[in-house]
Amino acid sequence: MKVYNTLTRKKEEFIPITQGEVKMYVCGPTVYNFFHIGNGRTFIVFDTIRRYFEYRGYKVKFVQNFTDVDDKLIKKANEENITLRQIGDKYISEYYKDADGLNIKRATVNPRATEYIDEIIKFVEELIQKGFAYEVDGDVYFSTKNFTTYGKLSGQNLDDLQAGARISVDERKKDSMDFAIWKAKKEGEPGWKCPWGEGRPGWHIECSCMAKNILGDTIDIHAGGSDLVFPHHENEIAQSEALTGKTFANYWMHSAFVNINNEKMSKSLNNFFTAREILERYDADVIRFLMLSGHYRVQLNFSEDLLDSAKASVERLYNAVSNLENLLEESSVEEINDQEEKYIALLDVYRKRYIDKMDDDFNTADAISVLFDLVKDINTNISVDSSKKAIQGALDIIRELGDPLGILQKSTKGSIEEEIEKLIEDRQQARKNRDFALADKIRDDLKDRGIVLEDTPQGVRWKKIN
């Protein structure tokens, strides 16, 4: 498998630290609000990558943190007059609602920064002891000058960075690029007791610390949105590698932004749609399809039109699923014949093509094209004369290849039944309103679909006729 590594700017063969295992850390949300569809893309992309590793037989240890202490959370807690813990609890539970709604698998561990305070303090202390950090009035800064490879992830050199940052030099820092790893408590802020008084961790240190404590000194993949390359991930590398003297992560992966009118979707620009509002109008399959229909390293300009065309595409795929599910009920041929056996085996060509695409740095866009080719082939070759086993085989491969993308796992059966029940209710309502023309139209439309209604003393019943 090939993975594009931001650190080397190359696609590299993926070689895990432990054979058959992937240790993966993805920077998660700051939990002070609902997440938007831009964050959603990053979560969907790395969920898909995790699923694909699992599909290829790896055991994935997937860690995604919750940042539950920072300026924005503190502000919100003060505004709402509740504790930091309560704000965190609230938006973590809202995160799960939306992430589950988007069919994002639960992480192996979702650590919260505030639950790692002791470990973070220890991390900071050790950095000070090793000469990589220094304390000023209760704040602790990382000394970038002492970490000679600072800038390697974002491809920048420290001197240039220093020059660029001169304007905003903080007098208390030794060098302008030094960054806070611990912040002294200010009036009205929460704080934890520490050797430097009272304070709270900086954002970068929490990820370094939780990744180390849960996954170990060196991990396989560290990931997040591309806005995190600098300074967040650059700083994480500096802290972790300064502490352990070992490589922090072997592969750095970054997903491109979701834009809106060619500008990054973000909370601060107020140009976002929450995942929740989009989920109210579109199915998870549609949203995931849209997010995966382009390569994860290419920006996506979000629009309603794109969502609608994703919806039409997903419908085409589900029509094939629905057709196969119906054929499975209708077929009376129990035994698979040799020719069918061969046909099902031939579908393996599509599986191989799909794997080829996904093995090439998770090219979901091309993998989706393979899915369409597969479905087209199945539509022309499987019919009511096919055996149940052949139909099931065709259905299985569609579902198998849909699974890493987190799509096509639903049965169309349930939804058709729900749809019929809904139409029956509409017809009852029309009758109550004495709109008999509409009531008759609904009944006739259903009849055209092979559904007949019977009015019984227990209410309306329906059955399928052939």
Ligand code: AMP
């Ligand atoms: P945040 O809650 O802002 O810390 O972001 C959570 C995750 O979403 C991080 O990995 C960010 O890099 C990512 N992210 C933020 N904005 C966008 C965007 N517009 N498009 C894609 N990913 C984003």
Ligand code: ZN
């Ligand atoms: Zn992080």
